[in-house]
Amino acid sequence: MRYNKMVQGTIIKGIAGFYYVEAEQRIYECKARGKFRKENIIPLIGDNVLITLSEEENSSDRYPIATIEEILQRKNSLIRPPVANVDQAIVVFSVTYPVIHLDLLERFLLTIEKENITPYIVLNKIDEGNESEYSYIVERYSKIGYKVMALSAKMKINIELLKPHLKDKTTVFAGPSGVGKSTLLNALEKNLSLETGVVSEKIKRGKHTTRHVELMPLSMGGFVLDTPGFTSLQLDGITKEDLKQYFPEFVPLEGSCKFSGCTHVHEPGCKIRKAVETGEIFKERYDSYVTYYNQLKETRRW
Ligand SMILES: Nc1nc2c(ncn2[C@@H]2O[C@H](COP(=O)(O)OP(=O)(O)OP(=O)(O)O)[C@@H](O)[C@H]2O)c(=O)[nH]1
Ligand SMILES: [Mg+2]
Ligand SMILES: [Zn+2]
Structure with missing residues (x-):
């Protein structure tokens, strides 16, 4: 041979x-x-x-x-979208159609927290959206500490706010079909001409135009990954015990509850629940925590 x-x-x-x-x-x-x-x-x-x-x-x-x-x-990896060795993940949603799916946003943030990937939230299509309808998302997630950007890929509004964050980094763009991931990448990098689709008039959803994950270089330095849209996400590899550490706003209070190893679900003297009462922690986020905690409790371990 x-x-x-x-x-x-x-x-x-x-x-x-x-x-x-x-x-x-x-x-x-x-x-x-x-x-x-x-x-x-x-x-x-x-x-x-x-x-x-x-x-x-x-x-x-x-x-x-x-x-x-x-x-x-591998430095890290995701199952959906299926990528490895990224520095940052941008989860893209649209403020018009398809409508924002907060449960999917929460699940995506948890899976990227778990993999130690820097998260960004992009709300696209602000040229057609009503600020009063999405400003609560910007406020809520910014307060928690996430980087949130509202922009328009099509009309190139606020694109320059995002661009510097991509330099010399490897960034994956993820989110449902039709939210404008490929349009946004085309707006960010003049050398790209990715195919973009339309949002169905009838069901107001994207048509899965991007079919493959692709890693592409940026002329300013760094790489981006375009990915196909997805509509559901499993909390793969996350246990109910670990879940709380992927809620960044819980972390500073960790260890201050009355019982060590407090699950923050039912124990008396829970500082997380106290913080929900005082409004320091958003009730919606706490409710997601409890929902996922209970879902993970029921997940059979193989
Ligand atoms: N009004 C408006 N439409 C946009 C904007 N960005 C993208 N679109 C439109 O949204 C549709 C879907 O855009 P794509 O870029 O193909 O979406 P995608 O997220 O890549 O979708 P998949 O590849 O199917 O996952 C197209 O008709 C775009 O023109 C925007 O900022 N404003
Ligand atoms: Mg696409
Ligand atoms: Zn507690």
């Missing part, structure tokens, strides 16, 4: 069982070794990998062929 050269690269796209890996300024079309499937490991966009270059000629000769041999240690 001939010696195959091993090189390091990054998965930038995956389509129909093929992974596109950028290495040494080229893009290779790769299959993953069968061992990954056997071990239940799915290569993710953003993964740093070792590939072996094939001697055989690619019939389509669009890309040289290679094989993914190893996935290097």
Whole structure:
């Protein structure tokens, strides 16, 4: 057998069982070794990998062929959208259609808190929205400490507020279909011409225009990932015991309740519940906590 050269690269796209890996300024079309499937490991966009270059000629000769041999240690990863090694995540919602789904926003924030990814909340389509209808979201989440930006990708309003945050970072754009993730990326980077869709008149939802996750460079430095829209999210890998630590506004009060290991659900002398009463913690956030806590309690552990 001939010696195959091993090189390091990054998965930038995956389509129909093929992974596109950028290495040494080229893009290779790769299959993953069968061992990954056997071990239940799915290569993710953003993964740093070792590939072996094939001697055989690619019939389509669009890309040289290679094989993914190893996935290097991940800094973090998400299941939805399926990405690895990101610094920041921007969850995009629209202030018109599709309507904001606060439960999905909360779940997304929890999964990115868990992975230690810096969260941003973007409210798009303010050119058509009514400020009085969404200002409570800006206020609530800003007060908790999240970075919240209301903008219009289409009319390029407030785009410049977001841009500096992306420089030299790897940022994934996530959120439901039709909220304007691809439109926003096109507005942020002149070299991109991502396909954008329409929001259905009848059901007021997006049509899943973006089908694949793709990692793309920014001309100012840094990378962005466009992803397909999703409508539901599991709290994967989060236990009811850990849940409270992913609510940033709970963290400073942690340890001050009467009972150590207080779940903040029913114990007397709970400082979190006290803070909800005084309005220091938003009741809506506390209610989400209790809802998720009870859901996780019922989740069977395998
Ligand atoms: N009024 C208004 N419409 C916008 C804005 N941004 C995007 N849109 C429209 O929203 C629709 C959906 O935009 P996309 O960028 O395709 O949405 P997406 O989030 O990428 O959707 P998927 O790829 O399906 O997940 C298009 O018709 C856009 O023109 C905005 O700021 N204002
Ligand atoms: Mg899109
Ligand atoms: Zn408590």
